[in-house]
Structures are given as structure tokens and as C-alpha cells.
Amino acid sequence: MSRLGTLWVCLVFGFMYLPIAMIALFSVNTSDVMAFPLTGVTGQWFAEILGDGRLGGGFLTTLAVAFPVALLTTLLGAAAALALSFYATRFRVLFAALLLLPFLVPRLILAVAQLILFKELGVSRSLLTVIAGQSVIILPFTTVIVASVLIRIDRRLIEAAADLGASGWSSFRRVVLPLMGNGLMAAWVIAFVLSSSEYVLTAFLSGRQQALSVLVASDFRFDLSPSLNALAVLIVLGNIALVVIAEAIRHRSGRLN
Amino acid sequence: MAVAENTAAGRRTRPLLEAIALYKSYGSVQAVRGIDLALAHESYVTLLGPSGCGKTTLLRMVGGFEAIGSGTLMLDGARLDDLPANLRPINTVFQSYALFPHLTVLENVAFGLSYRSLPKDRIKARAREALATVRMEAMADRRPRQLSGGQQQRVALARAIANEPRLLLLDEPLSALDRRMRKDMQIELKDLQRRLGMTFLHVTHDQEEAFALSDRIVVMRDGRIEQQGAPGDIYARPATAYVADFIGGASCLPGRILGQVGKSYAIETALGRHVVPGVSGLSVGARAVLCLRSEKVALGETGTPAHVTHAVYRGADWLLECVAGGQIFQVTHVGPPPAPGETVRLSFDPDRVWIAREAA
Numbered sequence: 001m002s003r004l005g006t007l008w009v010c011l012v013f014g015f016m017y018l019p020i021a022m023i024a025l026f027s028v029n030t031s032d033v034m035a036f037p038l039t040g041v042t043g044q045w046f047a048e049i050l051g052d053g054r055l056g057g058g059f060l061t062t063l064a065v066a067f068p069v070a071l072l073t074t075l076l077g078a079a080a081a082l083a084l085s086f087y088a089t090r091f092r093v094l095f096a097a098l099l100l101l102p103f104l105v106p107r108l109i110l111a112v113a114q115l116i117l118f119k120e121l122g123v124s125r126s127l128l129t130v131i132a133g134q135s136v137i138i139l140p141f142t143t144v145i146v147a148s149v150l151i152r153i154d155r156r157l158i159e160a161a162a163d164l165g166a167s168g169w170s171s172f173r174r175v176v177l178p179l180m181g182n183g184l185m186a187a188w189v190i191a192f193v194l195s196s197s198e199y200v201l202t203a204f205l206s207g208r209q210q211a212l213s214v215l216v217a218s219d220f221r222f223d224l225s226p227s228l229n230a231l232a233v234l235i236v237l238g239n240i241a242l243v244v245i246a247e248a249i250r251h252r253s254g255r256l257n
Numbered sequence: 258m259a260v261a262e263n264t265a266a267g268r269r270t271r272p273l274l275e276a277i278a279l280y281k282s283y284g285s286v287q288a289v290r291g292i293d294l295a296l297a298h299e300s301y302v303t304l305l306g307p308s309g310c311g312k313t314t315l316l317r318m319v320g321g322f323e324a325i326g327s328g329t330l331m332l333d334g335a336r337l338d339d340l341p342a343n344l345r346p347i348n349t350v351f352q353s354y355a356l357f358p359h360l361t362v363l364e365n366v367a368f369g370l371s372y373r374s375l376p377k378d379r380i381k382a383r384a385r386e387a388l389a390t391v392r393m394e395a396m397a398d399r400r401p402r403q404l405s406g407g408q409q410q411r412v413a414l415a416r417a418i419a420n421e422p423r424l425l426l427l428d429e430p431l432s433a434l435d436r437r438m439r440k441d442m443q444i445e446l447k448d449l450q451r452r453l454g455m456t457f458l459h460v461t462h463d464q465e466e467a468f469a470l471s472d473r474i475v476v477m478r479d480g481r482i483e484q485q486g487a488p489g490d491i492y493a494r495p496a497t498a499y500v501a502d503f504i505g506g507a508s509c510l511p512g513r514i515l516g517q518v519g520k521s522y523a524i525e526t527a528l529g530r531h532v533v534p535g536v537s538g539l540s541v542g543a544r545a546v547l548c549l550r551s552e553k554v555a556l557g558e559t560g561t562p563a564h565v566t567h568a569v570y571r572g573a574d575w576l577l578e579c580v581a582g583g584q585i586f587q588v589t590h591v592g593p594p595p596a597p598g599e600t601v602r603l604s605f606d607p608d609r610v611w612i613a614r615e616a617a
Contacts, residue, residue: 159349
């Protein structure tokens with residue numbers, strides 16, 4: 001590669017990772033002002049964040065949202081992907097467009113619209129409204145992830161299953177489902193990560209129970225502390241761990257195939 | 258009569274599979290245009306033709322993967338076409354094998370048996386038996402991905418025959434194998450069919466394969482059957498110029514029938530008049546072709562003068578391309594060949610060539 005090309009690649013990756021590196025750096029810096037020069041190494045901010053009951057509660061709220069959202073969007077996304085890639089033929093394009101449209105609507109508009117709808121229906125804000133709202137915007141992701149796996153399944157395998165005596169349901173259970181397992185897992189992980197880092201919809205639709213992303217955003221405005229850096233590092237590490245675990249499982253099952 | 262119909266002997270007199278006036282179109286494309294076909298019990302039948310001739314569509318309709326357009330399919334005298342694929346007593350060896358990648362070889366072979374009400378150990382035993390039939394029992398615990406193409410082919414075969422189908426369909430099963438492996442598998446397929454006493458319906462575009470395997474060859478063209486018969490019949494007595502050319506690449510010399518002489522015809526061609534046997538039913542004045550296979554034409558002292566244009570060495574012999582009367586002839590020649598550009602004389606024994614229809 002030319003020197004100019006190398007420089008360009010460095011710039012792009014620098015732009016992507018330097019801010020995160022900064023946060024990691026200041027999360028272990030003793031000074032409570034985020035500025036150079038660095039003053040020393042400490043675990044104080046991590047200890048503070050782990051001991052913070054309010055943020056701990058927010059973390060649990062995030063999990064209470066992310067688990068059901070990931071499960072729900074994976075199941076619905078899988079159903080939609082199956083319909084799109086295997087069964088529906090007539091309304092396929094329309095169906096795909098309707099599914100992917102929320103992705104193009106700005107979050108803020110979607111959030112306000114959902115808020116109005118819930119109000120009209122007399123549904124008060126709670127974790128359930130957060131779960132419902134997030135599911136709408138995460139569903140396109142899970143659908144596309146599962147569909148990308150389904151598209152690669154050889155249709156002859158389904159014919160072979162029928163040829164050997166399998167009914168539609170049986171061939172789904174014994175052939176399609178095992179082969180789409182990796183896609184389901186990838187969709188679940190992505191949905192989980194997207195849900196836990198979603199701010200706009202969460203902020204608009206949550207009631208008294210506030211998720212971590214909402215708490216962090218208000219802290220960032222009113223009570224900026226290096227402990228937030230420590231929290232950011234923990235979240236990034238948590239997400240990386242999740243993806244690594246999922247990939248490891250996928251790799252193992254891939255080898256078995 | 259009704260009693261006789263139900264005995265084994267009564268059933269034997271009736272074909273295993275009957276296709277009656279089968280049609281199939283995709284939009285405006287007619288893939289199958291009026292097929293009537295009967296498959297005898299325990300026979301090896303190949304559907305032979307170039308891609309797009311409708312042979313695969315026909316096979317897929319028999320297998321139940323493609324709905325029939327119109328017509329009837331009967332198996333053992335009972336309607337087949339209203340049964341879904343999973344209820345037909347027919348199994349298929351797919352072109353790409355279609356082995357389940359997430360299952361072991363043994364699980365693949367046991368897949369079909371699992372839909373029978375059989376005890377688990379009986380299923381395993383029968384799957385192992387089927388694997389032994391194709392000499393793959395040592396690979397029972399492997400995954401398909403760990404097998405070579407030839408091995409996957411055997412497993413696909415074992416998976417299909419394990420169910421003891423009434424009819425086995427093979428969709429270009431050898432096309433992904435290399436030449437040597439293909440020859441070996443041809444012998445094994447034929448041997449297997451004889452040992453099992455099963456009826457095989459095999460789709461191929463390779464005439465050598467069709468000759469090696471079949472009791473009966475069905476030559477297809479544009480969604481119709483052009484000719485069907487025993488391999489020897491089709492080779493020696495092609496019904497049309499198309500069959501003569503597709504099977505064995507005969508040179509077809511156009512001509513006109515002058516008259517009938519016993520079972521032979523007098524034909525007028527660019528190379529003169531000849532009295533030659535041919536297909537029945539040609540009328541005087543009809544256009545027809547004189548089919549000259551390369552091994553039926555010889556170089557000699559007398560005969561039609563021709564120019565040699567190419568000489569291709571084939572190991573055992575030479576294939577010469579000669580031009581006479583504006584027509585290209587292929588000649589099999591043993592020994593030192595004439596050089597391209599040389600003039601030779603071509604002759605043939607009129608009793609060993611054949612007159613075919615110009616078209617069906």
C-alpha cells in the first residue's frame with residue numbers, strides 16, 4: 001500500500017477509536033478534571049461506579065428491557081425473514097419495505113409519534129412501552145440478519161427433506177431451524193446491544209424506572225464525573241465480551257457442520 | 258380380471274410409472290409439451306437431452322417438487338400427481354447431493370426412515386445396511402463436509418435407497434464428479450440397480466452415461482420425447498436427424514426418398530443414389546437424411562472423392578473430418594492418416610447405415 005493510503009487508513013481508524021481511547025485513559029486517571037497532563041493511575045472511578053446504587057438500578061433496568069427486546073425482535077425478525085425468503089412471493093417487496101421503513105424514520109419523530117399513540121390509547125409509560133418502542137426500530141436489524149442466513153440455505157435441502165418424507169413443519173424443525181441457529185444468535189446479540197445503547201426512544205417512552213442510557217445522559221449534562229468514563233469502558237467491554245462469546249459459539253457450531 | 262389385477266403378477270404386467278399427456282409451462286415458456294411415458298418394473302431408464310429440453314422438469318414433476326401443468330402421473334396404477342412429495346414412495350438423488358450439513362452421515366441416511374414407525378435401533382441398523390451397500394459404513398460418524406464429492410454421492414445414494422422407494426430418481430447425479438470417478442460410479446449405479454431390483458429414472462445430458470447405464474433411453478428435445486428405446490436401437494436406428502446427431506454425432510446427409518425396396522429405401526443425395534434401410538413410414542418424395550456414423554465410413558480405393566480438412570489423434574484411432582459435396586463427414590481411421598488437404602475416397606456399406614426423418 002502507498003504511504004498516502006496508509007496515512008488515510010490511520011486517520012480513519014484514529015477518528016473511530018481515539019475518543020474511546022481517551023475515555024479509557026481518563027477512566028484510570030486520578031484527576032477529576034478531564035484534561036492533560038495525566039496525574040496518576042487509580043481504580044477510584046471504577047469503584048465509585050460499581051458502588052453507585054442509582055446507576056446499578058439503571059443497569060438492571062437496561063437488562064430488564066434488553067432481554068425481552070432481544071428475544072421478541074429475534075423471534076419476530078426470524079418469522080419475518082422466513083416469510084420474506086421462503087414463503088411469501090406476491091407481497092414480498094411491499095412486506096420488506098414496510099418492515100424496513102422504521103429504520104428510515106428519524107428516531108425522534110418515531111419516539112414522539114409513539115408517545116402520542118400510547119397517550120391516545122391510555123397506556124401510561126413504563127418498561128413495557130420502552131420494550132414495544134425499541135422493538136419497532138430493532139426489528140429491521142434482526143430481520144435482515146436472519147434473512148442473510150436463510151438466503152444461504154440451499155433450497156434443495158428442503159426438497160430433500162420433503163423427498164425423504166418430512167412434512168413442512170418437520171422439515172422446518174429438523175433442517176431449517178438448525179441451519180438458521182447462528183443467524184438467530186447473531187440477531188439476538190445485535191438486538192441486545194442495540195437495545196442497551198438506545199437513548200432517544202428509551203428517554204421518551206420510559207416512566208419512573210430509568211435505564212442506564214437515560215441516567216448517563218442526564219449525568220453528562222448535570223454532574224459530569226470521570227466515573228462516567230469508567231462506566232463507558234465497562235459498557236464497551238461488556239458489549240465486546242458479548243460479541244466474542246457469540247462468535248466463539250458460532251465458530252464452534254460452524255466447525256461441527 | 259379384478260382379482261388378477263391385484264396379484265403380484267397382475268401388477269407386473271402394468272408399468273410401474275405412467276405419464277399420460279403431461280404438460281408444464283412457466284409463464285409463456287412451455288417446458289414439457291405432451292409427454293407419454295411408461296416405465297417398466299426393475300428397469301434403468303435415462304432421460305437424455307441437452308439442457309432446457311424439459312428432462313429435469315419431468316423428473317421434478319415425478320418427484321413432486323413441481324406441480325404438473327396438466328396430464329396424469331400414475332404409480333402402480335394409482336394416481337400420483339395429487340400426492341405431495343413427502344407422501345410419494347419415491348426418493349431422489351439430487352444433483353448437488355443436498356446432504357444435510359448439520360447431520361452426520363448416519364443421521365442423513367436415517368432421516369427418511371425416521372418417518373416410519375420403526376424402533377430406533379431398527380432405523381440405525383437399516384441406515385447402516387444402506388451405507389454398507391455403497392461401502393460407506395466407515396464414514397457413518399463424519400459430517401458431509403468432511404467427505405469428497407464421490408463419497409457424498411454415495412451417501413446421497415444410500416440416503417435415498419434406505420427407504421426402499423418404488424422408484425429412484427437421479428438428477429444428473431454424476432455431473433459434479435471427475436471423469437474417472439464418473440466411470441466408476443456408472444458401473445456401481447448399474448450394479449446397485451440390478452442388485453436391488455429397483456427402478457431407476459436417471460436424468461443426464463451425457464450420452465455415454467446413458468449408454469453405460471440404461472435398459473431404455475428416452476431422448477428428449479424441446480419438451481417432447483424425440484425417440485425412446487433400447488440403447489442399441491437408438492444408436493443403430495435413430496428416428497430423426499436430431500437423435501442421430503445428438504447420439505454419437507452422426508453426419509446427416511440430406512436427401513429425398515425415391516422409393517421403397519423391401520425394408521430399405523432408395524434415397525437420392527448429393528453423393529448419389531443409395532439403397533439403405535431406414536425408419537418405417539417414409540413416403541416416396543419425402544425429405545429424409547442419410548446418417549453416416551464415423552466408424553461406418555471407410556477410406557478406400559473407390560467411392561466418393563472428399564477433401565481431408567482436419568485429422569485429430571484419439572489414441573486408438575484418428576478422427577478425420579472430410580468434405581464432400583459441400584457436406585462434412587467424420588471418419589474413424591486406424592493407421593497413418595492422410596494429411597489435411599489430401600483427396601481421399603469415402604465408401605460405406607449400405608446395409609450398415611440408416612435413413613432417418615429430417616425432423617420428428
